Amino acid sequence: MNMTWLMRMARWVRHPPSMLQVKIVAAVIFAVIAIVVIDKLGYWPEWARLNPKAMRAIRP
Template sequence: MNFFWLLRMRRWVQHPPSTQRVILVLAVIAICLALFAVERWIGWPEALSVQPTGPRVRPVY
């Protein structure tokens, strides 16, 4: 473990984050878990995927 991580942990112990910040972090984690669950069990829509799966059409100039 890096020495700077130990200093950061000491600072967090001496000055803990506010309740609002803890709620914000937990909400972000919950949203990420919800997106993961939707992608895992329902599937990701092809319209939002990065890789095109349809036929490739060459542009006409």
């Protein structure tokens, strides 16, 4: 483990994030999980999907 990470963890122990920050992170994680589940079930609209072949064609 890098010393920078140890210092960051020590700072978090001394000054933990606020409850608002925890709620925001939890909401973002929940939204990502919901989108993945909706996509895996097949309910995500086709127009909202990326075309991986088109993305590869942009690169030189």
